[in-house]
C-alpha cells in the first residue's frame with residue numbers, strides 16, 4: 001500500500017508486474033534498470049531465481065520526480081508466472097497500488113495469458129479489492145518476434161481475449177529491445193499516482 005513519509009517528503013507506491021511464465025516481466029525490469037540513470041533508480045534485487053525463472057520476486061525502486069514538493073517513489077515488483085507459485089503471487093500482490101499485466105504475444109501462449117489474467121482477478125478479489133478500481137495496464141510483449149517461427153497473436157485478438165471487459169490502456173512492447181517499456185512505465189505511473197493521491201485526499 002502506498003505510504004506518505006512527510007518527514008522525508010516522499011510518496012511510495014507499489015507497482016506489480018504480473019503475467020504468465022516467461023512472458024517477460026523480469027526482462028522489463030532488467031531493461032529499465034539498464035536504461036535509467038543512477039539518480040532515478042536504486043539497486044535491482046532478484047530474490048530466488050532458477051535460470052531465468054523467477055521463484056520469489058524481483059524488486060526495483062525508482063524515483064520518478066517531484067509533485068507538489070513530494071518525491072514520488074515507485075517500487076516495481078515482479079511475480080513468478082509459473083502456475084504453481086500462486087501463494088507467492090498473492091504475497092507479492094499485498095498492498096499493490098498499480099499493476100502491469102505482461103501478456104505474451106506468441107500465439108501458443110493465448111490460453112496461458114487468459115488463465116493468468118483470471119488468476120490475477122481472483123487473487124485481487126481475495127484481497128477484497130476490485131480489479132476495476134486498481135490502476136491496470138496491459139502490455140502485449142514480444143512484438144519483435146513478428147515474422148518468426150511461431151506466429152504472433154494480433155493486437156486485436158489480444159484485446160478481444162484480455163481487454164474486452166476491462167477496457168484499460170494496452171501497449172505493444174518488446175521488453176528485450178526496450179520498445180514500449182518506458183511508455184508502459186509512464187502509463188502505469190500516471191494512473192497509480194492519481195489513484196494514490198485520491199486515496200490520500202480521501203483519508
Ligand SMILES: Nc1nc2c(ncn2[C@@H]2O[C@H](COP(=O)(O)OP(=O)(O)OP(=O)(O)O)[C@@H](O)[C@H]2O)c(=O)[nH]1
Nearest residue numbers: 021022023024025026027054080081142174175176
Ligand atoms: N524476443 C523477445 N524475447 C523476450 C522478450 N521479453 C522476454 N523475452 C525472453 O523471454 C524469456 C522469459 O523472460 P522473463 O522476463 O524471464 O519472463 P518472466 O515473465 O519474468 O518469467 P517468470 O519469471 O517465469 O514468470 C527470456 O529468455 C527473455 O529474454 C521480448 O520482448 N522479445
Ligand SMILES: [Mg+2]
Nearest residue numbers: 025026053054
Ligand atoms: Mg521473472
